[in-house]
Every structure is written in C-alpha cells, then in structure tokens.
Amino acid sequence: MDGQPEARLRETAQDGFVPNYLLYLLAAASEAASAQFHAHVRAQGVRVPEWRVLACLADRDGEMVTRLAGYALIEQSRLTKIIAQMDAKGWVTRRGDARDRRRVRVYLSAEGRALAERLVADARTHEAALLAKLEGGDAARIKQALATLISELGAAQE
Amino acid sequence: MDGQPEARLRETAQDGFVPNYLLYLLAAASEAASAQFHAHVRAQGVRVPEWRVLACLADRDGEMVTRLAGYALIEQSRLTKIIAQMDAKGWVTRRGDARDRRRVRVYLSAEGRALAERLVADARTHEAALLAKLEGGDAARIKQALATLISELGAAQE
Numbered sequence: 001m002d003g004q005p006e007a008r009l010r011e012t013a014q015d016g017f018v019p020n021y022l023l024y025l026l027a028a029a030s031e032a033a034s035a036q037f038h039a040h041v042r043a044q045g046v047r048v049p050e051w052r053v054l055a056c057l058a059d060r061d062g063e064m065v066t067r068l069a070g071y072a073l074i075e076q077s078r079l080t081k082i083i084a085q086m087d088a089k090g091w092v093t094r095r096g097d098a099r100d101r102r103r104v105r106v107y108l109s110a111e112g113r114a115l116a117e118r119l120v121a122d123a124r125t126h127e128a129a130l131l132a133k134l135e136g137g138d139a140a141r142i143k144q145a146l147a148t149l150i151s152e153l154g155a156a157q158e
Numbered sequence: 159m160d161g162q163p164e165a166r167l168r169e170t171a172q173d174g175f176v177p178n179y180l181l182y183l184l185a186a187a188s189e190a191a192s193a194q195f196h197a198h199v200r201a202q203g204v205r206v207p208e209w210r211v212l213a214c215l216a217d218r219d220g221e222m223v224t225r226l227a228g229y230a231l232i233e234q235s236r237l238t239k240i241i242a243q244m245d246a247k248g249w250v251t252r253r254g255d256a257r258d259r260r261r262v263r264v265y266l267s268a269e270g271r272a273l274a275e276r277l278v279a280d281a282r283t284h285e286a287a288l289l290a291k292l293e294g295g296d297a298a299r300i301k302q303a304l305a306t307l308i309s310e311l312g313a314a315q316e
Contacts, residue, residue, distance in 0.1 A: 059174030
C-alpha cells in the first residue's frame, strides 16, 4: 500500500480494490440491471415483489408459499402479505394443498397469467439486449458461471 | 406455454424462466456471496455499510462524501449518518476540502486504515475461494463481463 495520500486518492474507478472486487461487481451489476427493468415493471402498475411472484408462478403454478419465498428471494412473512394483496387484485388465488390443508398453494388467475406472460416476454427481450452487449463467449458463459457460484454458496450454507 | 397444470408444476429449480434469468442469477449470486462475507464482517464488529466505506477509503483516502455514495452503493443521506458514526468510533475523520470548505472529504484514521486493510485482505481471500469454484475460463472472464454490464447500464441511464 502506497503511503502517499496523493497517490492513494485516485480519480478513476478503474484502479484499486473495490472496482475489481467480485462482490462489488455482482452487487453493482445486479442493482443497475434490476433498476432498468424494474422501472419498466412499475410503469405497468406492478410492484417489484409482485413481478417476482408472477415470474415464479409462470414457471411453477400452484407452488407452495414456503417454496416461493426462496425462489422469489423474498422473506416468507413479507411474501404472505404480498400474495394476499395479489389475491385482492385478482391475479392469484390461494388454496390448501389436497393432502395437507395447512400448506397453502398459490395459483395464477387468467388475468394473472396473462400479466405474467407479458412481463416474462418483456424480461426476455431486456435480457437479450443486455447479453448482446457482452462479447460472444461471455454472453454464453456468464449465466453458467453465476449458477455455479449460487450452487457452491448454497452448498456451503448447509 | 404448456396448458397442463401438472406439467407447469415443476419440482426442480433447473427448469423454467426464473432459474435461467440473468437478473435472477445476478441477484441470487450477489445475495449469497454477500451473505457469506458479510457474516464475517459483522463478526469483526463492523456493520456492512461501514465495511463498504472502509473498502472505498482504502482505495481512495480523502474521497468526497458525494462521490463515496456512488462508489459504496449507499444513498447519500444514509452515508452521511454512517460516516458520522464511523467518526465517533475513531475510524475516520472529516475535513472540508482545501478549495471549497462546503465539500467534505473523509479520511481513514490509523485505526481505520488497519481495520480496512485487514478486511480487504479477508475479502481478497474469500473472493479467491469463490473464483476457484469456477472453471478456469469463467474465473478469468466473469469480472470483465460484469464490468461491461455495469458500464453499459450506466451509459444507458445518462
């Protein structure tokens, strides 16, 4: 480490530890990419946690609330309130599991499914535009690399 | 889209839109990686926003509060309070800029610098362990790909 304050006071973001630190790059890329798409989501009258639930249900209609929480990156007590609000809007319905009534499953309504499918299509378009900014090899590899990190970090927590 | 509810109700996280969506992968990887290192930071008696400020100042001692906010991914009004608390702990000092006294610059104390350097060393070790989980080519490319995304997204906002 350089002892000169003048040398330490760098003027560009290219030098130093933080701008090249994986956790900073992940947080900053996630924040910037999400800010862009979430502005679009809110312009459609949908709040961000609602969008996450819609996208998860488009993949797994009838999922249990407990499992939606992990998939939607939303804490369960908060998710329960969000789903109640989405039910009031007519986007989802809640039904007890056939075998265990205490387990609540969440289903898209016809309106909710149409909204989810429209937003997922928009998200795919936005994602394709982002990936097109990367060099060919990186666009093909970044998602696999991120999935590997998530998997390794999940295994470490167990 | 398949019309059969049974077919839509998939049991693994590998299928569907969300688990392969770039913005989900970025958010989940960032959250999982940060959760792991932030537990270590808190165990050292340092709060996460304080760690971010320490890391930024280790790169740019004497940075202005206005510019630290963008670099530390912390909103400016919140950052001002965090820096006041770090000053009270003896980790940083605040001084008006020599040319414009209204511009506040933040400097590490000797204690703050020792703490910052220790945590940056720990962060580098943690980062190296994460990157070692990736295949060789991915470890070398993921940071560049993330930096490209951040740069493209930043340009889009201007």
